[in-house]
Amino acid sequence: MKKKGEMKKVIKVKDKVNDGQDDDPWWWLVQEGIRPSFLCISLFALLVRVAVGLHPYSGAGTPPKFGDYEAQRHWMEITLNLPPKDWYRNSSVNDLSYWGLDYPPLTAYQSYVHGVFLKTFDPDSVALFTSRGYESYLGKLLMRWTVLSSDVLIFFPAVLYFVLVYRSMRFGMGQNSDVAWHIAMIVLNPCLILIDHGHFQYNCISLGLTIAAIAAALSQKDLVASVLYCLALNHKQMSAYFAPAFFGYLLGKCLRKKNPLLEVTKLGLMVIGTFAVVWWPYLQSKDAALAVLSRLAPFERGIYEDYVANFWCTSSVLVKWKKLYSTQSLRIFSLAATLITCLPSMVQQILAPSSKGFLYALLNSSFSFYLFSFQVHEKSILLPLLPLTLLALEESRLILWLTHFAMFSMFPLLHRDKLVLAYMALYTLFILVYFAPCGPGGRCHGTKTLDNTQKTKRSVDFITSITFHPLVMGCLGLCSLILHVIYLTMHPPNKYPFLFEAVIMLICFSQFVLFTFYFNSKQWMLSKHLTSKDKQKKLI
């Protein structure tokens, strides 16, 4: 480990003949290896999270429904005071129409643990009935700290695990400072911080579990990966966005092993076992399990809400989906569309599973879910964003743009939560970290590109050069900047009260579609490149 660090440093200096290590203000930190830089970066990230926690949460002081903060608090109240069987059941003490529990059981357990924590310090905040809409200084603080602790306990270790695995996977490619930059890109992702610590949710748990699962899968621990992924899925059903990629990659790998059937069975048993453990209280009767399931899939809420930059919402400007079709048929439509769009990347992984391809597949499947699935939130953009941050070193240019548009697409939501200051600060922080002196971000916008797979690069170059031309992107960036200002300062015309939201949605949607095409093509190019390499090897 240490040795590798030394080699890395040597290579690093090699790369920097012209500017020398003097220009890197961080070399004293990164030269020590990954762990010190991880420690410092995560402490800083924690500081940023605490500071964001000072800002308001969603629905602060807005009765009667409040917001996600009240939902989470209410779940703590329910899980703490009722037996598990009643958590998902409508009863005289559990009014499901008021923020009823609609996340899988792991979330409920987590709410229970946090509820116990809250009860010890502020019993009023989780008292049954009386605590509805409970807001206090201490209550807010304790709630914020539960999110922080989840970050520290799950998200950060998972990121460290991933970075270590990823680095060994790249055979020590890249410099230590790049690795530090990569860590910063993952843990300082502004969208995640704003949603978790500003808006108030526990995405860090499910995303952290997903990252750990990805890392385990990349380090060939498939069984661990499947367990971790099932846990993520059981914390938030939204993690299903990644399911096709996991399925494809793990299946593809199994098929390449000596005894495919045995491997698949092992994985299947693992998955079923994990589910059985998590769902244990609801497996006693069929009704109980079905009741939970029906809570998890709230189809009655319609195919879209608000202004999400996905296909259904954007196209509803032209086609009034909700009026034309019943929910039933829309369900089938969206399912079909999602499956069709994520099929290519899944098939690619089954045919040629590769570590890099797996990360791209995660990106593609989550994008297709975001764009085409039923009932998508603005916050769901976190899921496609996650694999891209993991790929930050490969796609160092695109991460800037996707983060930009992801932030932009969430702007109306965060504006509603009165998080504009935190939004601006974190956005600037992201830009600063991205362009950190001697980080890859600053470099790739210069002359050199970081990618070493030149062949792949060249073949995709054509698409890249058009869609991600600096001029085009610059224009779009400027537009979105102006839109920010307009959104903050001007009132929309009375006739179209949601005009600005719609414009933001259109811009973001167009970009997301482009991203989807680009990443899909990239994934397939990857496999072509690999196979051609294999052929060359065979020839030799």
Next chain:
Amino acid sequence: MWKQRNIWIVQGVDVDLKHILISSWSWASSIKHYLVSSVGSSRSLNRCSNWKPPPSGFVKLNTDRAKSSSLGFPSPAIVALEDAKWDIIIDETDYAQALAAISDKSRGKSKRNLVIKIKELCSRKWQVPSEANATTHILVGAMQKIPYDSISHVVSYFEQKEIKFGRVEVPFSIPLKRNQSHYRQLIVSHDAVVLGTALNERILSSLLSVHRLKVLHMDRNEYYGGEPTSLNLIQCNCMMEMQESPRTPVVMVQLSWFFGIATIVKLLLIPSYHSTDLEVHRHWLAITHSLPLSQWYTNETSEWTLDYPPFFAYLERFLSMFAHLIDPQIVHLHHGLNYKANSAIYFQRMSVIVSDLFLLYGVYRSTLALASLKRNLIWLLVIWSPGLLIVDHLHFQYNGFLFGWLLLSLSFLAQGRDVMGGFLFAVLLCFKHLFAVAAPVYFVYLLRHYCRGGLVRGFARLSVMGATVVAVFAAAYGPFVYHGQIQQVIRRMFPFGRGLCHAYWAPNFWVFYIMLDKGIAFLLRKFGFNIPAPVASFTGGLVGDASPFAILPRVTPLTTFIMVLLALSPCLFRTWKDPRPRLIVRSVAYAYTCGFLFGWHVHEKASLHFSIPLAIVAVESLEDAKHYFLLSIVSCYSLFPLLYEAQEYPIKVLLLLLHTILMWFSFSAQYSGSLWGDKKGGEKQGFEVGWVTKSYLIGVVVVEIWGQFLHPYLFGDKLPFVPLMLISMYCAIGILYSWIWQLKSILISS
């Protein structure tokens, strides 16, 4: 070997470094005919005619003679092939040892550093002055032939031979810059001055001195030997630091990056807790905006009367113009009282954040001439200083702005531009009079360093400096003198009616004094003496003539004043005897330490006054770093009670933790390994703290855990003052240690 190398570089496969070096060696031996001559040339002068410049595409760097016993291993000679950029070939007689040193596993860091440093050495444009060798040859050959009559003969001989050499100057003909005039005396007492210490100048000066001339031999470098010098790696490192020209744009961009990150944190902290100082400053905005100047220092609408010097009032006036545009209620004298709207808070917080730009410039200016690592370190210590963040951006004050002025002033002084430094300090005093503690040091320093060079000249300079300072003060206080309010202004600025200590006792000497008093009173009461409990409190005003002390003599402002002066006197004496620009930062910091320890009604925030300037010198040596490590932790920790609410608790802890860890890593990087620290007497090198410091710092954690968790748990609401008292007692020990350390370092630095 090339294959190995390519695998290593292009694919990053983990190839054994040793293997590469060995194969490099075998390759190098095959081209040894290139290298033999270079080795030979350094061996003996007789063979120097064999010397050849390296073949094109090679850079030859030969540090063979730099082997020193103290260094512990020989410095390798390196040949770098330019087109392949970075193939190190180690080729030297001591090669085996060098290789052993490089691949020695036990010295992980030094080894890595060595490789880095070698590469760095190769990356520079080294000129091999071949003429130096030729000159030597001729000089040695000509040794016996020269008639050593006079300087001119020697000079003419050199001219005949068309040899370029440094310069031989006849005294008085050397043009000196004005501020170098103190060299003149030195120069006058010699017959000849030889500038430069390259080989020919060395021989020249020895020839001259053989001829009974008194020769002053000088070099502009800190090392001996000019261009063809032999340096060991440590000296090379020093030289590179000196040569390193500050690339201004890059430096500024990087510094702004650091500053930007800090600004983000400050922005995010806007909704956090703020002290009454926010209302104080808001009220000052209102006073300066809505009242004429003549009423600024007399107005008593609120209890927060204006008690800063006039420049600060002008600053508030300036800010109030913008505040008025944003929300007129902020600057309304009566309606604005306790105005807590977002507009007021955001505006004031933003004004602090923007005014920190002065700090940015101050830090930029004071680190301009430093090597990159030291520069980065100072940025970390100052720009990301947790203490400043806590006081300015959580508690709310304008210290960053003021420290910007202080650092600017110190950087001018360190450069020798005394008038500018004095001017800036005078301006600073007119912003915040608490900075006046360092005024004696400034006075003595400027008097001795600037106003020297004879009676007339000294007097002229004194009047220049005096006029500058008077002009600044006139600009500040003039209007109030005009209104006849100067006494009122001064009464406001120095409220001696307040007690010896601030509400929370600042960790200084008086904490011990008070505790001693309490302890003795307690003991005597135990023994049956009737000791009346004191009426007055330490923190409140002087209640009549009652003393707040039960037994010990009472402390008056005059006592504290004399104590501060007494504590300052060694430093003043030192400065009087030897006013050196290099030491001015230390002296000023020491003055603030004295003021903090012994002053009247000291705020805990004042510990920043010395911990910020000391950051500038913390990178100078290992000892400084060790001291600063302790001091900055203590000074930041002593600020903890400022933020007593639960919401900010994780913030302050994280800030201190991050600061400590960053400091730890950066100092260890700077002093890592035994290679790059200055190694004397085989001491253990590298940044590590001793067991005393370690246990003291663990004690900080214990005190914090006690105060936060155990005390409320064990005692409940009883004795609420104990945790605070413990913090200030405990921190006072640290600050006292720092004071002694600084005193020692000032006395020793002769």
